[in-house]
Amino acid sequence: xxxxxxxxxxxxxxxxxxxxxxxxxxxxxxxxxxxxxxxxxxxxxxxxxxxxxxxxxxxxxxxxxxxxxxxxxxxxxxxxxxxxxxxxxxxxxxxxxxxxxxxxxxxxx
Amino acid sequence: xxxxxxxxxxxxxxxxxxxxxxxxxxxxxxxxxxxxxxxxxxxxxxxxxxxxxxxxxxxxxxxxxxxxxxxxxxxxxxxxxxxxxxxxxxxxxxxxxxxxxxxxxxxxxxxxxx
Numbered sequence: 152x153x154x155x156x157x158x159x160x161x162x163x164x165x166x167x168x169x170x171x172x173x174x175x176x177x178x179x180x181x182x183x184x185x186x187x188x189x190x191x192x193x194x195x196x197x198x199x200x201x202x203x204x205x206x207x208x209x210x211x212x213x214x215x216x217x218x219x220x221x222x223x224x225x226x227x228x229x230x231x232x233x234x235x236x237x238x239x240x241x242x243x244x245x246x247x248x249x250x251x252x253x254x255x256x257x258x259x260x
Numbered sequence: 261x262x263x264x265x266x267x268x269x270x271x272x273x274x275x276x277x278x279x280x281x282x283x284x285x286x287x288x289x290x291x292x293x294x295x296x297x298x299x300x301x302x303x304x305x306x307x308x309x310x311x312x313x314x315x316x317x318x319x320x321x322x323x324x325x326x327x328x329x330x331x332x333x334x335x336x337x338x339x340x341x342x343x344x345x346x347x348x349x350x351x352x353x354x355x356x357x358x359x360x361x362x363x364x365x366x367x368x369x370x371x372x373x374x
Contacts, residue, residue, distance in 0.1 A: 185362075187363075192297075192348060192368060192370075193367065193368070194264075194350055194352075194364075194365030194366055194367055194368055195303065195350070195352075195363075195365050196365070197362040197363065197364075200362070238302065238303070246291075246308060246310065246316070246357060247305055247308070247318060247319070248293070248303075248305055248363075249305075249319075250295075250302040250303040250304065250305075251302050252300060252301065252302045253302055
């Protein structure tokens with residue numbers, strides 16, 4: 152079973168908020184949710200992570216549902232440079248990452 | 261500059277010819293990992309290492325070997341490459357166990373096995 156499920160692609164207008172959903176219904180209590188993004192074929196870049204509480208940093212906000220079965224990454228003011236593939240990742244067994252296929256976010260002018 | 265480096269960046273080889281892809285980090289990180297990326301499959305973890313002389317299998321370890329003799333280096337070895345190992349490979353490192361820290365990724369190595 153896939154550990155995370157994300158939409159294949161999404162569009163967002165420049166300057167608007169981008170909300171990227173992720174389903175991780177099989178997550179267990181001690182597993183973190185991470186978000187990374189990958190621009191073209193470069194190495195993935197860390198965005199944010201969380202366990203139970205909502206998190207915010209200079210790049211994005213992470214909203215985790217109370218049952219922890221899903222989360223949403225929010226880019227508050229998307230720019231063209233935010234066009235990338237966004238991966239919702241579950242860290243399991245404390246040391247292994249499951250990346251999944253990611254969401255291709257297209258930010259349009 | 262803090263970074264993860266990989267060499268070579270591009271490699272074309274033939275079936276069965278042993279090769280090594282090097283990975284080095286200058287951040288004194290304990291955790292290092294290798295991933296492969298194929299179209300439509302995202303990144304899949306091959307091997308990881310918690311510290312020197314400590315390595316473990318990820319999700320797709322078949323056909324690969326690794327070693328961690330020094331903290332900064334984590335080479336990926338393909339003893340007998342096959343065409344299904346044609347892929348984009350990434351090395352990553354983090355200060356400690358990834359549950360407590362973020363991973364930094366290298367620039368990638370594009371491998372083609374003919």
